[in-house]
Amino acid sequence: MVNVGVVLISHSPKIVEGIKEIIRQVNKDVPIALAGGTDEGEIGTNIDKIITAIEEADSGKGVLLFFDIGSAKMNAEMAVEMSEHEQVKIAEAPLVEGAYVAAVEAGIGKSMEEILQTLHKNF
Amino acid sequence: MELTVNKGLAWLKTINEKIQEKKDYLTDLDQAIGDGDHGINMARGFQEVEKKVEANDYADVSDLLKDAAMTLMSKVGGASGPLFGTAFLKLSMSLKEKDPVDYPSFSTAVGAAAEGIKQRGKAGQGEKTMVDVWVPMAEYLQNAQEFKPDELETKAKSAMEATKEISAKRGRAAYLGDRSIGHLDPGSVSSYYIFAALAETLQERK
Ligand SMILES: Nc1ncnc2c1ncn2[C@@H]1O[C@H](COP(=O)(O)OP(=O)(O)OP(=O)(O)O)[C@@H](O)[C@H]1O
Ligand SMILES: [Mg+2]
Numbered sequence: 001m002v003n004v005g006v007v008l009i010s011h012s013p014k015i016v017e018g019i020k021e022i023i024r025q026v027n028k029d030v031p032i033a034l035a036g037g038t039d040e041g042e043i044g045t046n047i048d049k050i051i052t053a054i055e056e057a058d059s060g061k062g063v064l065l066f067f068d069i070g071s072a073k074m075n076a077e078m079a080v081e082m083s084e085h086e087q088v089k090i091a092e093a094p095l096v097e098g099a100y101v102a103a104v105e106a107g108i109g110k111s112m113e114e115i116l117q118t119l120h121k122n123f
Numbered sequence: 124m125e126l127t128v129n130k131g132l133a134w135l136k137t138i139n140e141k142i143q144e145k146k147d148y149l150t151d152l153d154q155a156i157g158d159g160d161h162g163i164n165m166a167r168g169f170q171e172v173e174k175k176v177e178a179n180d181y182a183d184v185s186d187l188l189k190d191a192a193m194t195l196m197s198k199v200g201g202a203s204g205p206l207f208g209t210a211f212l213k214l215s216m217s218l219k220e221k222d223p224v225d226y227p228s229f230s231t232a233v234g235a236a237a238e239g240i241k242q243r244g245k246a247g248q249g250e251k252t253m254v255d256v257w258v259p260m261a262e263y264l265q266n267a268q269e270f271k272p273d274e275l276e277t278k279a280k281s282a283m284e285a286t287k288e289i290s291a292k293r294g295r296a297a298y299l300g301d302r303s304i305g306h307l308d309p310g311s312v313s314s315y316y317i318f319a320a321l322a323e324t325l326q327e328r329k
Contacts, residue, residue: 044160044200070158070295071202074243078196078205 004106004115005031005057006099009067009076011044013037019099027107033057045072050079054088062087062112066099087112093123124270124325126224131184135176135191137320139169142313152309156302157295160201161309168199168207183222188215202294203310206240206253207317213239230264237261250292251303253310256282260318272322279318286311 006023008016013036020032033053038044050065057063063085067073073090080088089112091098098119105115126134142149142165150162172194181187188211196208217232218224224232237257241247246254259282260275267274286308294310296303 038200039197042200043158044164046197046200047205048197071200071205074202074205078208078243 001029001109002059002061003030004061004102004110004112005033005059005063006103006106007033007035007050007053007057007063007065008095008099009035009045009050009053009065009072010095011037011068011070011072013041015068015095019096022096023100023103027103030103030106031057031059031063032103045070045075047075047079047082050076051083054079054083054085058085058088062089064102064106064112064115065090066093066095066102068095089116091116091119093119098123124226124229126184126229126325127222128181128184128187130324131181131187132176134321134324135169135172135187137324138317139173141316141320142166142169145312145316149309149313152307152312155306156291156299157309161203161313164199164201164203165313168195168204171198183218183220184224185215185218185221188212188218191215202244203253203313206244206310207313209239209243210236210257226270229270230261230267233257233264234261244293246293249289251286251289251296251308251311252291252293253308253314255286255289255308256311256314256318270325272326276319276322279315279322283307283311283315 008019010016016034016036033056035049035053038046054063065076067076076090102115105118146162146166149165150159153159153161172191175190175194176187192208192211192215195211196204213235214232217235218228221228240257241254246252248254248258260279263278290301291297291303
């Protein structure tokens with residue numbers, strides 16, 4: 001089954017690694033790509049990392065981006081504009097719960113639109 | 124005023140000089156009302172810009188500024204990376220096929236850059252961000268008839284200083300609300316260095 005992919009964007013690499021662990025407990029298939037920290041692994045966000053993560057997470061059914069504070073959303077928006085992938089959307093939901101809900105839904109084969117609707121309803 | 128590729132290079136190098144020199148000061152400012160990384164972010168970014176543009180040849184100012192923009196976007200990090208990256212990208216786009224760059228084209232380009240920052244950051248004037256330097260500078264340049272480096276520097280300085288008295292509505296400092304009053308906005312201070320470096324580079328005697 002092809003699943004919608006999830007990109008986790010945080011200022012901290014540890015945060016996104018932790019969220020991925022939480023999701024992997026319940027789902028092993030959904031593509032999850034991480035963009036945590038700067039290109040040097042320090043606290044911050046980085047456009048190139050986000051673009052690479054979008055590529056990693058895209059298996060043909062679209063990619064949803066989740067972000068934390070400050071510049072994370074701005075960098076996510078730039079990455080979406082710069083990336084050549086078509087079905088890429090930024091989810092307006094809290095990073096941990098939002099990504100968890102999205103991954104569970106992606107795991108049961110829901111489309112991007114369906115997942116976005118669920119997120120919209122819940123958050 | 125005439126902005127050539129060589130002058131553009133000198134401008135970028137002068138910005139880098141100033142930022143490296145003020146790295147700790149910018150970081151202190153950001154420590155007061157943000158997360159204390161602004162000096163580090165800017166120093167890393169503009170160092171990379173200098174490295175990048177030194178290693179290449181440019182046909183025109185637009186090409187030069189485009190490389191600066193792309194480097195800032197990927198190397199600065201933080202909020203100021205995409206914002207200054209957008210500013211330089213808008214300058215580059217607006218100055219396409221204009222070489223050397225004359226005064227009217229340059230003021231139009233700064234207008235486009237200010238607009239770009241506003242859109243990217245979803246910020247308006249008076250929210251204690253770099254918008255508070257870029258917008259007044261764009262207006263000043265558009266209204267002034269000719270390029271006066273000293274006046275440009277003074278205007279940028281007072282715009283930067285005015286951020287001290289207002290309360291932050293955007294960026295990390297917004298979480299502090301009125302507690303941000305009494306502190307300069309770090310991104311406005313580095314924007315001031317960008318304009319001060321321009322004034323210095325374009326002084327007739329240089
Ligand atoms: N939404 C915004 N619109 C315009 N300017 C902004 C915005 N957010 C922050 N800034 C500017 O960026 C400066 C801070 O830049 P800095 O490099 O420290 O990024 P940061 O806020 O630490 O980023 P991050 O959120 O990733 O930690 C502020 O002083 C302000 O001038
Ligand atoms: Mg900061």
